[in-house]
Amino acid sequence: MKKLLSAVLALVLALCAFAVAEGSMSYADYDAAELETEVTITAYVQAHQSWWDGKVTIYAADQDGAYFLYETPCSEEDAEKLVPGTKFTATGFKGEWSGEIELIDISNFEIIDDGDSYIAEPVDVTDLLGKDELAEKMNQRVSFKGMTVEPSTIEGDETEYAFLYNWDGSGEDGNDLYFNVSKDGQTYNFTVESYLCGAGTDVYEAVKALNVGDVIDLEGFLYWYNGANPHITAVSAAE
């Protein structure tokens, strides 16, 4: 009898997990959904920004694509559970802000604790830099190989910096880092988002240690702001 009960309990829990995921759409359906429509997704946390004021912004993915959940209502306690790979379901509206496709006004967010987990491998998009196809990888975990650090300058200052605190150098340690990298003669501006990887993290300190001319490999999430604006999470010397 005990075994039977255990089996029934396990079955019920499995059915619950299925029921939670049941209302979710596939990535393809999400991708095809019109802006301003309500969507429900089931996906896996890849990273998240620091919790603040009852909200957390999440970088997420499933095996078919990636999502950006802007200001998901969440307790601080639950935010601590959002380790990479954590499965969840979320209902919100598909929106676009400065070109970034995202989930906003999230009304339901539930962690699914069914043992399922997924962490995306970075997609090498180096060859897509400067091309329209890059947008198809929006929000995904991506990598850039063999990029050269280019100088950044501050208005009224002729010094060449390898990075700036804030986009114009107005910040200080702990603020976002902005730096330029080039490939095949084209220069791109990348960001270490301080609420994702703040001071003291490996990537933050690695970028602070960069020198103009260094050739590096990078990983990050392909955030969009009037064009590609990747949030870099790892930097290493080019292989």
Next chain:
Amino acid sequence: MNTRNEEFGTPKRLPLWGSRLAAGQTDEIGCRPSNRSLKAASSGASRHLPRWGRLWVLALLLLIIALALVGCHGSKGRAGFEVPEAFDTSRQFEITFWAKNDTNKTQTDIYKKAIADFETLYPNITVSMKLYTDYGRIYNDVITNISTNTTPNVCITYPDHIATYLTGDNVVVPLNALFDDEKYGLDGSELRFDGPSKDELIPQFLQECAFAGGTYALPYMRSTEALYINKTYVEALGYELPDVLTWDFVWEVSEAAMRKDADGVFTVNGQKVMIPFIYKSTDNMMIQMLRQLDAPYSTEAGEILILNDTTRGLLEQIAGHAKSGAFSTFKISSYPANFLNAGQCIFAVDSTAGATWMGSEAPLLDISEDALVQFETAVRIVPQFDPENPKMISQGPSVCVFNKTDPQEVLASWLFTQYLLTNDVQIAYSQTEGYVPVTSKAQDSPEYQAYLNSDAGDALHYPVKLKAAKLLLDNTGNTFTTPVFNGSASLRDAAGSLIESVTKSVRRKQTVDDAYFDKLYDDTASLYRLNQSSGRSGMTSGGDLGPLPSGSRALLIGLVCVWVMLGAYAIAEAVRKKSK
């Protein structure tokens, strides 16, 4: 978030954590009991004590809880500040200054220079600056630090926020006595710098900092909102730009700009994107509309009046234009400047402190060069219902001084605060954006007048920025502010959220009718705690929450089934044992 942090056109390139922070800040001071007090309160030691002993323990526990609660309020009960007879120059003081900049290197450099210059004048005072890029973060950090007695000494903030800080006794120093102090007051005899006298503070700006029976801040910079216009497109649509635009004019031109050709391309700009009218701070939009109509918003005492029929009528009008696509907001679409400069917007309302981002020739741009469109930029006051009697909001950062146990430390803070009003700081900072200095001493100075009237046309003298600054100088008498009280920051958030909500709803093809507005008012009152007397204090405390999600239903049904089976099993076991 979103609080008043949206006032500025910047921060740019920080789209998520600057002005885009969501609305919904509450106005309670956080009060988290310490672990120690929790442990004491949950102790079970009294179980083994005699009755009199239990009573003593109970009394002791009550005392501990009471002390913990009092402790939660940090500085409650701290003595009020009294101006010392003399500033003690034999002691070293280290004061903290929490500053806000618009993600603008020049502004941070000005702060740094001001600190360095001040420290040269007062070698026994060291100023340590912490930079923020939005007011919401400052507000939250101050609230957190009030409970731990670790507030900064000096802080750039808003009167709405100070009103909340004042819920702790003597947390913020009333400045009245300091203003008038013969030695260290405004233009005092012992000051080592040439600061303004009280008479040289612009009265309207100073008045904003007076509430709750005292003056709790000094104005630092002032701005208002401006309407930045693609004049080229307005004229292409067959309209002539008046000196003062009415709301009707803006709506009419915006709707006219929605015409498309057979391929879905907007005829006015030849692009597939056009949002003719974008408003940056929708809280200001609602507040100004109501004030222009002399409609209720709140009383000075804090009675909330915004949820009225006039507001509903305005929301219906806005919803109509949002539905056609003629209107959107910063929170929904993006920075008005980006659309304006790309030729995808005709009327962009943003702070005068965002002027350097506006127009084809703007010194600061956040879109690629190839997306930039050439057009003539006009600057006007915000749209009006009565052009003969214009009304516009006055806004901008103020500076407050936090109380400390050492009056000498407070006096050192006050000296630095005053220093921020010297001409050097005022003129330099105002030139970074379309701000205006808060003192007549700075405004009337030859240096500022030369700047204001320059036709150099370079980045420092960017014509749109100069027009924006002049717009406020010319209309200072037409500015207003909203009443300040504990809860006024939340009310401001609510004002903006009403517009954001209806705009989103029509974009999402939801029905916007009487029932919708009834629910919107109920939800807004609840979420922003506008109706405290009803006892509702949270988003989920009232109203129908709708059906449970399918997953939750399945889980509940499953749990019931399991309990039924467990019960059946227990009964079966009992029967089996009995039968043995």
